[in-house]
Amino acid sequence: MSNLSKKATISDRRRFISLMAQSIGLSALGGMIWTGYIQEAKSAPLILRPPGAKNELDFLRMCIKCGQCALACPYDTLNIAKPGDNMPVGTPYFIPREIPCYMCTDIPCVPVCPTGALDESSVSKVEDGRTVLEIKKAKMGLAVVDEESCIAFWGIQCDACYRACPLLDEAITLEYKRNTRTGKHAYLVPKVISDVCTGCGLCERACVTKKAAIFVLPREVSQGDLGDHYIKGWDKADEKRLKNVSTEVTTQTTRSEKTPQDYLNDDGGLFNNE
Amino acid sequence: MSNLWKNYRFLALRRFVQIGLLFLYFSANAYGFKILTGTLSSSNLFQAIPLSDPFALLQMFSAGAILSMDVLIGGFIILVFYMSIGGRAFCSWVCPINMVTDTANWLRRKLYLDKIEKKVWLSKNVRYWVFGLALVLSFLSGVAAFEMVSPIAMLHRGIVFGMGMGFAAVLCLFLFDLFAVKNGWCGHLCPLGAFYSLVSKQNVLVVKHNQPNCTLCMKCKDVCPEKQVLAIVGKRSGDVVFGECTKCGRCIEVCEDDALSFGVRDYINKNG
Numbered sequence: 378m379s380n381l382s383k384k385a386t387i388s389d390r391r392r393f394i395s396l397m398a399q400s401i402g403l404s405a406l407g408g409m410i411w412t413g414y415i416q417e418a419k420s421a422p423l424i425l426r427p428p429g430a431k432n433e434l435d436f437l438r439m440c441i442k443c444g445q446c447a448l449a450c451p452y453d454t455l456n457i458a459k460p461g462d463n464m465p466v467g468t469p470y471f472i473p474r475e476i477p478c479y480m481c482t483d484i485p486c487v488p489v490c491p492t493g494a495l496d497e498s499s500v501s502k503v504e505d506g507r508t509v510l511e512i513k514k515a516k517m518g519l520a521v522v523d524e525e526s527c528i529a530f531w532g533i534q535c536d537a538c539y540r541a542c543p544l545l546d547e548a549i550t551l552e553y554k555r556n557t558r559t560g561k562h563a564y565l566v567p568k569v570i571s572d573v574c575t576g577c578g579l580c581e582r583a584c585v586t587k588k589a590a591i592f593v594l595p596r597e598v599s600q601g602d603l604g605d606h607y608i609k610g611w612d613k614a615d616e617k618r619l620k621n622v623s624t625e626v627t628t629q630t631t632r633s634e635k636t637p638q639d640y641l642n643d644d645g646g647l648f649n650n651e
Numbered sequence: 652m653s654n655l656w657k658n659y660r661f662l663a664l665r666r667f668v669q670i671g672l673l674f675l676y677f678s679a680n681a682y683g684f685k686i687l688t689g690t691l692s693s694s695n696l697f698q699a700i701p702l703s704d705p706f707a708l709l710q711m712f713s714a715g716a717i718l719s720m721d722v723l724i725g726g727f728i729i730l731v732f733y734m735s736i737g738g739r740a741f742c743s744w745v746c747p748i749n750m751v752t753d754t755a756n757w758l759r760r761k762l763y764l765d766k767i768e769k770k771v772w773l774s775k776n777v778r779y780w781v782f783g784l785a786l787v788l789s790f791l792s793g794v795a796a797f798e799m800v801s802p803i804a805m806l807h808r809g810i811v812f813g814m815g816m817g818f819a820a821v822l823c824l825f826l827f828d829l830f831a832v833k834n835g836w837c838g839h840l841c842p843l844g845a846f847y848s849l850v851s852k853q854n855v856l857v858v859k860h861n862q863p864n865c866t867l868c869m870k871c872k873d874v875c876p877e878k879q880v881l882a883i884v885g886k887r888s889g890d891v892v893f894g895e896c897t898k899c900g901r902c903i904e905v906c907e908d909d910a911l912s913f914g915v916r917d918y919i920n921k922n923g
């Protein structure tokens with residue numbers, strides 16, 4: 378080493394290899410930070426998208442972030458996510474308590490989408506042989522009621538959400554129940570019909586409580602999934618689901634390996650009652 | 652006065668085009684003028700002609716998106732325009748970040764920061780790695796990777812739809828260019844600039860050098876954001892053929908000896 382000056386001259390070949398190594402190393406470093414950020418941004422789950430939006434993963438793949446949908450909305454419902462909003466930047470979303478979707482019958486926000494991230498066919502129906510837009514088919518989310526904070530469940534008469542719903546008496550119905558506390562009154566409680574609700578959020582905006590007791594959540598968040606095990610035997614339509622079910626399907630979890638009795642009683646060794 | 656025009660004519664025109672376009676996009680959202688709607692990622696001209704960013708489409712394609720006809724036509728129009736005519740002109744005539752980095756660069760000269768920078772530690776080729784990386788990461792993550800972080804889109808969308816914390820990103824970029832690396836972002840890192848450089852090897856518009864007029868003052872190289880492209884200056888007449896030239900025209904303006912001009916690429920005699 379002694380014969381090398383402080384700034385050692387290296388061969389072109391050596392320099393090339395070192396440069397390659399540096400470039401690859403830096404790309405890996407940059408790539409990891411970059412990927413980390415993307416995964417973080419992608420995982421924001423509580424975002425309500427415009428009508429006709431594809432499922433979240435496909436939506437993020439397809440939306441080019443042009444903002445045309447937001448420009449087209451006459452109510453300024455749709456916002457474009459800014460850095461700091463904790464959502465994938467540039468994508469459209471709405472906050473029902475601020476401005477809900479008013480369910481325009483001509484759905485101006487959807488046909489302008491150049492990429493198909495908002496899928497016109499998912500909010501269209503065929504009428505007299507022609508395809509027409511049908512906002513009732515939108516599935517932006519699903520309204521859920523928090524019975525603890527909804528005053529109708531206290532016995533106070535409120536049907537603000539029921540009356541605000543554009544699909545009056547279809548997406549929200551009022552259920553009559555006897556109020557056993559007073560013995561002489563009725564409860565009129567809101568019930569969301571999940572097949573019908575579009576997730577527009579007019580109910581959330583109308584709700585009279587400090588923080589809305591009825592609120593819209595993305596469907597992936599607010600809904601469970603039955604799987605194929607349970608079929609309504611009394612329902613002809615539901616029975617049809619049996620047709621395509623493969624008998625091979627079993628749900629395998631560590632708990633389902635045990636007998637049904639153990640499945641319910643096993644505490645997973647959490648409590649050792651020796 | 653005429654001297655002022657002569658020395659800044661392209662700069663003035665560029666700012667006019669850049670700000671004009673921003674205004675059209677902005678007014679579509681603010682006042683409902685439907686001349687140019689959308690953002691730089693994808694827009695609509697006169698509500699009839701689609702325009703899309705071909706690099707964004709490339710990323711979406713690697714991410715596994717099915718591209719609609721609308722954006723494919725839009726991307727094709729833009730790509731053909733820059734490939735055949737403008738070259739990398741997007742950078743100095745359209746991109747809003749250009750105004751930020753130009754300001755950093757100008758301040759840099761005023762504060763003599765160029766003189767204290769010891770050596771450039773960032774290679775100008777890093778941008779091509781970033782470009783490749785953007786496509787690989789799009790493939791791996793299933794979203795257009797650069798579009799998730801692009802300061803260009805953040806600034807542009809910010810002007811049209813509201814900035815949010817986007818200010819911080821743009822400020823970081825400004826400080827990086829001012830204090831860390833000369834032309835750090837546009838000249839070393841930006842994958843969109845890299846994309847346009849890659850496709851701009853055969854476009855019509857080029858800077859031409861008339862060597863006999865050159866007095867070797869080297870003002871052009873001082874002002875050029877990509878001075879490696881001016882290698883022929885003072886050596887021989889000919890075209891600046893490199894795709895990295897942003898067609899900003901600053902070199903032409905600062906040359907007091909008429910040794911540089913815009914012209915049509917000489918496709919036959921490549922060496923002028």
Ligand code: SF4
Nearest residue numbers: 450478479480481486
């Ligand atoms: S349906 Fe109407 S109100 Fe709802 S987001 Fe679209 S344009 Fe806005």
Ligand code: SF4
Nearest residue numbers: 440441443444446490
């Ligand atoms: S119009 Fe479509 S591509 Fe454009 S921002 Fe809206 S959803 Fe995304």
Ligand code: SF4
Nearest residue numbers: 542574575577578580
């Ligand atoms: S979100 Fe509320 S108002 Fe809208 S359809 Fe559903 S229940 Fe009705």
Ligand code: SF4
Nearest residue numbers: 742746748837841844
């Ligand atoms: S290099 Fe990138 S940021 Fe700079 S002007 Fe070009 S596109 Fe814009």
